[in-house]
Each structure stands twice: as structure tokens, then as C-alpha cells.
Amino acid sequence: MLAERGALLLLAVALLGPGPRAQAMEGVKCGGVLSAPSGNFSSPNFPRLYPYNTECSWLIVVAEGSVVLLTFHAFDLEYHDTCSFDFLEIYNGASPDKGNLLGRFCGKVPPPPFTSSWHVMSVVFHSDKHVAGHGFSAGYQKDVCGGVLTGLSGVLTSPEYPNNYPNSMECHWVIRAAGPARVKLVFVDFQVEGNEECTYDYVAVLGGPGPTRGHHYCGSTMPPTLVSLGHELQVVFKSDFNIGGRGFKAYYFSGECQEVYMAVRGNFSSPQYPSSYPNNIRCHWTIRLPPGYRVKVFFLDLDLEEPNSLTKTCDFDHLAAFDGASEEAPLLGNWCGHHLPPPVTSSHNQLLLLLHTDRSTTRRGFSVAYIGGQLGCGSGSTEGEGEALQPRSLQPPSSIPPVCPRLLRWLHPSSFPSS
Secondary structure, eight states, rough: HHHHHHHHHHHHHHHHHTTEEEEEETTOOOEEEOOOOOEEEEEEETSSOOOSEEEEEEEEETTOOOEEEEEEEEEEEEOOOOOOOSEEEEESSTTTTTEEEEEEEOOOOOOOEOOOOOOOOEEEEEEEEEEEOEEEEEEEEEEEOOOEEEESEEEEEOOTTTTTOOOOOEEEEEEEEEETOOOOEEEEEEEEOTTTTTSSEEEEESSSOGGGGGEOOOOOOBOOOOOOOEEEEEEEEOOOOOOOHHHHHHEEEEEEGGEEEEEOEEEEEEETTSSSSOOOOOEEEEEEETEEEEEEEEEEEEOOOOOTTOOOEEESSEEEESSSSSSSEEEEEOSSSSSOOOOOEEESSSSEEEEEESSOOOOOEEEEEEEEEOOOOOOTOOOOOOOOGGGGGGGGGGGOOOOOOOOOOOOOOGOOOOO
16 A cells, blocks of 8 residues: 555656646645545635635546546636636646646636546646635545546546446446537447346447437447437446446547548548647547448658657557458558658548547647549450549449449549648
8 A cells, every 4th residue: 555655656746747837836835746545625725715826736646547536616716718817727637738638717617527537637726916716626536437528539437347347336427529529439348237128237328319228238249339419428337236247448539539531532630730639539530431432541741759669669649540440440550750651542431540649748640631532444444544533433422333343543632622
């Protein structure tokens, strides 16, 4: 136990570093490292008015493999449209790294509950030289299930996964995309006690298409990929008083972090490109064309974290391409660093690009263009000859001619319309 506490404190010192956010203004006691399994903290002088010109940073560090649930009991900070005066910032990791920022808040409406995606969370309080409020009071605890998830992407697991989940559990997650974007949920492991109507242990997903009963899952059959109708998806996990299983693991994607492209040509880039992409994200871009097409992707820019200096492999941030619509499809390539890869081509009509970033170091990201090549029968052409992609390839799928084993020549990305 002492060894674990010592390791947590060493990690805290490393994450806080010598930067100005590690300390409050002189004469005001606030901030610090919170390493207990649960606890409470508040702004200076709470519930009285907080002082002017103050900056406090709390680093919450729990045991590795755990997550942190942060909730607010009271909240009253000076209001501004963009929270530029007094504010509270919440980070999914260390505070100096803007790629970890979950949100900035002010006014009288408390932030929603936040669940970290790993065992570190930071909270920064800042006040300027004018106008003060009563401040805030918050609590945190580790190893909880449920909460509001607002990041571009993340992971959901049942309690204690991959070990068997406990009995008599009930967890509620709300996955909330920014703006009008939809949310996609992809299960990668699933083993829950099953019965015909899923009335004992189950996972329920609400906020997508179809009848409610169709969204209750149990047993060992992997649920399908689910996409919300609006900008929210709710996930409920419930276990009864006996018999369990390994549980589940699922990834969620929202906003700039997941798209499906069905046009015959287009281009897209990493979140926030050409500014730095966020930390700790996992993004999916699927190109899905009509049958009879293949997909070719051209890399216009690539700037990711460099390979591991020891293994020379892309162990940190990387971009991968799959010859199909899922990560189970054959791998076409895996890249990092800043050297442009050659174009990649699918063998059928779907291709998936996956961007994975870790908890530190961000770069510019990537920009790609793609085009669909149709397998067609050109008059007068011979086996193996190519012809330029014609506007007819932009017609609806119903007008696509029969498939023939001759490939078209691919257009250069410079001929693509800008998006």
C-alpha cells in the first residue's frame, strides 16, 4: 500500500512539473495532489467569496487501472460568454496539455459529472482582479461506473473488466457529442449472462434507431455497431444477484472523430487540423462506396508523434488503414512520424482509417484525399488498360454498369474539389 501511494506521488510530481499552474498565487492556500480513493475539495474561502488574482491546480491521481468520477456540489463563478475572466478548467490528464481539456466553465450552472478515461484528472481554478463569486465545491471517487462522457472518443467497460463484473450493479453512461454530431458505439468484447429476453444481466443502449427491446443485449453475441439519432447515446449496464461474466468493452466516437463518406471522391483530416490533435483519442473514418468500386487514399500531409526510439515501431500515436469497414479487416498500413506514405488501395468498396493518440505529445495530424475507382468495361480497352475516371462514376448506384475486371486510372488529388 505504501509503495503504491509512493508511486502515485511520484507520478503527480512528474505531471505537475515546475510550471506556474502547480501553485496558487502567493498567500492563498489552494490546489495540490489528491491521491486518496475519494475526497472533496473547493475554491479558496468557500462558501465565502473567493479571492482575486488566484490560480489553483488540483491533480487527482488514483490507482492505475481505475478511473475518476468528478461531481460538483455547488458552483458560482463570475459569468462571461467565453469564460475569459474567472473560470474552472477540467482536464482528462495533466493540466498543461491542452489536448486533455474536457471543458472550461463559469457562471452559476455547475459542470456535469465527468468520468476520466484513465487514472489521472486535473482541475484548474482561475480568478482575475475584478468581481468574485462564492466559488465551487466538488467531490471525486475512483472505480465508479457511469457518468457523462463528452470527449471526441473514449472507451466504456463494465466494472472490473476484464475480470468478472460484480453482482447487483447498475451503471448509467451518457455519451454527449459536441454540437449536432452523432455518436457511434463499437463493441470489441462482450460476455454477459444471457437469457432469451435479457432480463437478468444486460447492456441497454438508448437514443438510437429501432424499438427499445432491440437495444437490450446479453449473452456472448457481439452487439452491432450503433449510431445515435441525435447527439446523445445512453448506455445502461445491469447485473442481478448471481451469475456473471467478463462483461464488455466498447469504443465510442463523436464529432470530428467519426465519419462515414459515401461520395465517390473527397478529403478529410484529423481533428483540429492543422492545429494539434487532442490526446487520448481513437477516431474512425469509413469510406463506403457502392459495390463495384475500390477506394484509393492519397496522403497529403502527415505529422504524428515519432516512432518508439527503441523498437522503431509506431507504439504511440499512429494512423492505420484497414481493407474493409472494421479493425478486423486486413491491415493496409500503419504510420507515424512525418514521412508521407504511398497511396493505399482497397480490394473492395470499403476502407477504414483509424487514428489512435496516447496521453502525451501531439502534432499537426494528417490530411488525406480519396477517390473511388470503378471496375468497368471501357469500349475498345484491353485487359489491364486503364481509362480516366469519368463523370458517369458520380451517378447514383442504380446506374452503375456491370462489374468487369479492368481498373480505372486514378485521378491525382490536385483534381479533387476542396471540402
